[in-house]
Amino acid sequence: MAKVKYYYDSANLAFRKIKTRKRKKFGYVVLFLLASALFGFLTFVVLLNTPYFDTPKDRVLERQVENLKLNYAILNKKMDQIDDVIEDLEDRDNNLYRVYFNTAAIPIDERKSGYSKKNRYAALQGYDNSTLVINTTERVDALSKELAIQSKSLDEIVKLAKAKSQLLSAIPAIQPVKNENLKRMASGFGYRTDPFTKAKKMHEGMDFTAKSGTPIYATGDGVVERADNTASGYGNHVVIRHGYGYETLYAHLSKYNCRPGKSVKRGDIIGYVGSTGRSEAPHLHYEVHKNGKVVNPLNFYYGNISAVEYVAISKIANQENQSLD
Template structure:
């Protein structure tokens, strides 16, 4: 409690109580408020001028954005893998199954057609990472559409295949040498170093390295077109599978079939050898469609697991030296 002060009034010859002035008190309050405001503004300016200073909420948002970017990068890597697998399936679909059953290949434009009309991604615009999000959304939509197109194509092929079991049985769909009897898959289809000439030449088949005498099998139902020695191929068997498809089995050590004979998929037809223009014991295997060599790797769907197929694909893509 504040002390009460008095003063002596000479006119009334008495002591009078000193009353505080209201204007002065109001001024003190105003001065105090202004001082607080000035100090606050000064502190705010100082806070904002500190470089790279972030509030806890800003730090949390930043961590969330970084996590989101990592998730989108991971998603894009997975979509790359899916795209590669889908491309391989589409290639088989267009160049093997649809051709085999007399259906026209599906054009790339039809498989990869975009979406017309309004901007489907307008709601994703206006953010710091809009480009990343929109690109991922576009790729996902494209993959979805390609999968739908491929699924419909398989449905169409299934309907055509119901009455064409003989064609399915004739497709060269297995390896000519069993995995457990292979030394290695020496060389694949494509440009390879020729073992004799020493420069890159087109290698029209696949070389399966195995000991002399290893059993060789027919890769599909067929009729033996040829079983005899044939120049650089050495001892050669040619199987006619019908529908424009033939398979070649070269550098054999011997035959187990004769010309004109009917064989079925998996039947023993010959033996791995080292005859003709060969530099080591192996089987040179080709698939020809309408007289043109095609990559045999596309036909091993009947007896390989996905892991075995991936391993063979990686080996076949290596540009090493062929054995013939």
């Protein structure tokens, strides 16, 4: 029940009841409602800025953050798998490919070295979950660098493989005439009896007996340097420069099947057996030179004979018999 207020009327010496005007009452009501609304709004704003009250927008943002965390976790798992693959590649690169091609391995500290630039990730600091983002970014950068180093290494291995393939193709590796029954070996490398002077002298090649006109094959890839008869004693002869320090000489030919400057492949016919020059009978005199020094051709027949055949031909070649030139 509302209190009744009075005032003292001095003129009539009596207390009279205070009557509130309706307009004033309405003003009080409006003022009260405005004050209540303002208080409610301020309370609502305060609650919005506390962790105890989530708006629909906050809940959406929270779900997005959780999804991002999940995606980062999945990304890190994938990077773990990529890291395993890269480590396997690096191991094979250092311990297989580079060993095979006789080149130095790439040090692990060089492969795993980080970036030297300071504060590289400063722009990512100061945010919620900055540690997660920075760590993931660092891993991506490290993997990218490892992949770049490995890619460069594989490019180098490809070049080495091509060079190795060219080297293997260039090395004299077959006999210069077909010798299925190992019957064409007449004289080997070393001191032999000269057929004309009967004195012992160094025989710097191997002699293969064969009928005139028997095909002679290039024993490795190369370029014909000479095909003439100007060298004393050799008669018609061919010299092939194989590269990597290798040269081969084929002497006493009846005729040529090549010309100077022509590129040849292992197994190409370059001429035919004869008995020109200082020769006692139709045969092929064959020499191998490495870095300007004559070497035993017997060591270069691995391309077309077995181990048993090598032993048999070695016994024949090492007999100190008479050479044919």
